[in-house]
Amino acid sequence: MAEHSKLEPRTLNRRFSRLFQMTPMQFLRKIRLNSVCQLLIRTDKNISEITYDTGFCDQSHLNREFIKKIKMTPFQYRKKYKSES
DSSP states (O other), X not given: OHHHHTSOHHHHHHHHHXXXXXXXXXXXXXXXXXXXXXXXXXXXXXXXXXXXHTXXXXXXXXXXXXXXXXXXXXXXHHHHHHTTO
């Protein structure tokens, strides 16, 4: 991001945080988790495939981040919300 915006990483972090009230990494994590949620509901892809499609390094990393933010596992989320759609 910093290279693309032609800003020093520290400057980008400060400006981004001021504008969005989160760091670029927190923003990226949020976008990735939103993508995971959409894929869990709208597709029949398995969770390991979704893991790599959304940029998580492995399924345990996805599970940790998902539980931290969504308060349930990806499997539980799919089971709960896919049946409602």
